[in-house]
Amino acid sequence: MKLVRIVAFAVACLASPPAFAADLVKWSDWGDDLFARATVEKRFVILDLEAVWCHWCHVMEKTTYTDVEVTKLLDSKYLPVRVDQDADWGWPATIIFAPDGSEIAKIRGYIEPERMQALLKAVIDDPSPGPSVREAFEVRPSTSAFLTKAQRAELVRNYDESYEETIGGWGDSQKYIDADSLDYAMSRAETGDALATKRARQTLDVAIALIDPVWGGVFQYSEAGSWDHPHFEKIISFQAQYLRQYSQAYALWKDPKYLAAARDIERYLENFLLAPAGAFYVSQDADLDHETDGHKFYAFDDAARRKLGMPLHRQEPLCARKRLGDQWTGGLL
Secondary structure: OHHHHHHHOOOOOOOOOOOOOOOOOOOEOOOOOHHHHHHHHOOEEEEEEEOOOOHHHHHHHHOHHHOHHHHHHHHHHEEEEEEEOOOOOOOOEEEEEOOOOOEEEEEEOOOOHHHHHHHHHHHHHOOOOOOOOOOOOOOOOOOOOOOOHHHHHHHHHHHHHOEOOOOOOEOOOOEOOOHHHHHHHHHHHOOOOHHHHHHHHHHHHHHHHHEOOOOOOEOOEEOOOOOOOEEOOEEHHHHHHHHHHHHHHHHHHOOHHHHHHHHHHHHHHHHHHEOOOOOEOOEEOOOOOOOOOHHHHOOOOHHHHHHHOOOOEEOOOOOOOEEEOOEEEOOOO
16 A cells, blocks of 8 residues: 555665765764874864754854854864764764874764864863763673562653643654654554543644645644744654654544545655655755755745745765756655
């Protein structure tokens, strides 16, 4: 079936050419000789982890890494390294290393120019590890394949306490459907659990606000503790999750709005993320460019969006590409 094919066929892809590159910082690639070079040149290594779809990465590119004082400090005592790390730590992520490879500082999220200046100066003045560098969590393998009664009770208690009864959903100020929590609620709902049914349906109802009403597809999350302040990245793993869960919800409750939500995600996948080679792109950018961020771009209708251009896709290796202004797409127009 078409829905099954789309849910199952979400493949990892290689990065496409960056659309937001800055010229002021002389970025190096990560390599085996990086710290040997840092030792010889007596420089710290600063690693910028970013994702091609990440709005705050673009903001940091435009503001922090074009700041004159920041670029002077980087040029004086640092080897700047950039890696496109398309994963879920919280991008952008910045890590500073000593020449021997030991960590000095690591920060997740946007760093404004003034704060970056202070950070770079502080490391030069005192390169000892800061409070952001903590010991790794100790991993203790389980001695049993089964949870104890106490462990099950603790998990259920955390699940109950993290649910927001007023606005729906599990979690903190960033609102999105937590996959495991909703799966558990729906499994409980299938047994006739009224509270689980209420929570599952409330969450599914409010999360429809994260689906793009023009092109379809689900945005990554909403900020400010509400469901109506979306961040506009569209990532394949979220499309697959929401498509599966809205499809399951329709099968369970036969509510037409859940079927409509699933179909909106399906049409986005087929019309925008399906590449000519037959695989799927793994993401579409939150922003068009530095001047047209997602808040501006996604407020337009279909015709106005296409006239402006197409936010960058993260591409798989065999995609045919064509130029559209300063952006690259996979021939999806």
